[in-house]
Amino acid sequence: MTTASPVDAPGMPVVVDQVALARLYGEPLFALPTDLYIPPDALEVFLEAFEGPLDLLLYLIRKQNFNILDIPMAGVTRQYLAYVEEIRSRNLELAAEYLLMAAMLIEIKSRMLLPPRKQEGGAEPEDPRAELVRRLLEYEQMKLAAQRLSQMPQHGRDFLKAQVFIEQSLQPRFPAVQVRQLQQAWRDILQRAQLVQHHKITRAELSVREYMSRVLKTLQGRRFVAFEDLFEPGQGRSVLVVIFIALLELAKEALIEITQAEAFAPIYLRLAYTPV
Incomplete structure (x- = not known):
């Protein structure tokens, strides 16, 4: 079985952020093989690995080691739109919520290109990325907390309680004398x-x-x-x-x-x- 590189195989998915579509014998696979039929729904396993737009956006930021308090909107938006395009071409319903986040990223980028508005009292103008950063930090905290909870031993999954039934003879209990x-x-x-x-x-x-x-x-x-x-x-x-x-x-x-x-x-x- 032969594999085609992203450049040699026309019509194959473009490599996005060097993320492998799959692994074959331990080697990353960045493009679909030309001599192997893969159903279109098979890629949903990769696309649905993210739990929503914030999860995908946080993955892009952490993978590139970007400072979450100073997000480079141009690079992140470009990578995010590439992922959304992959999702939209295969599952439009799944891409709906991702498109909303894409619109938000484009709006933030456009607001950063405009001159900042002067605030009353001489205060510094608010960073257009502030609301997005707040949502990302809250989501990351919840995600890490969920991971810690999932790692804790759970009854019925990691251990079972031992139950022993002992037959005991009932002894009469007389009421206390007042x-x-x-x-x-x-x-x-x-x-x-x-x-x-x-x-x-x-x-x-x-x-x-x-x-x-x-x-x-x-x-x-x-x-x-x-x-x-x-x-x-x-x-x-x-x-x-x-x-x-x-x-x-x-x-x-x-x-x-x-x-x-x-x-x-x-x-x-x-x-x-x-x-x-």
Whole structure:
């Protein structure tokens, strides 16, 4: 297969800015081969590589290492029009938006050829390229940001989340006992104690730690014990108070658990640990 140079092959596309139409065995191809049929739509792959007029214009400026703040409008416009002519000859609909930018470049170039208008207050006249430069800089920032976002790992494209299903047995969670419910249960104990109490004048030394040990022994080997079963009204109010304080101390030290199946249900106690 032979290839023709841009000068030797009449009717072939003119090389624009030395951009290869394709690569053949690693070598750039600047003109279509004379002995190979290529459908006209095949060039749309190259023409549609740009995402719009600003993308094409930014490519021309960066490729030639032009200063974007001081664009040489003549050279850039000439190259841009050459690209647009290639697009227009093959896809008129695709070239419509590019033609609008071409008109804008020609207008800017014509305004630069005219004498600058004097501004009020002696201010310097505005550069006709200022608006174009602003749009190019904003587009370049958005394009670079999009490239950085595209390089970040994405779920479903670069990695997948591992999912493991573990069957767990559901444990019943009893509602917490409210303070007022505990108070009401304590009042009921006191009321029953008053009905059976005897008038005795005695002095007894009661130990909270001793009754704490008694409560723990009572709860050992039993799953639940009713709150009322820990009190004996016949023991007197002082003993009942010490037993109640012992229960509070055991609950504070997380040695027992006070549970209730539902609101207003009986209150039960059980050990919060498994005895050795």
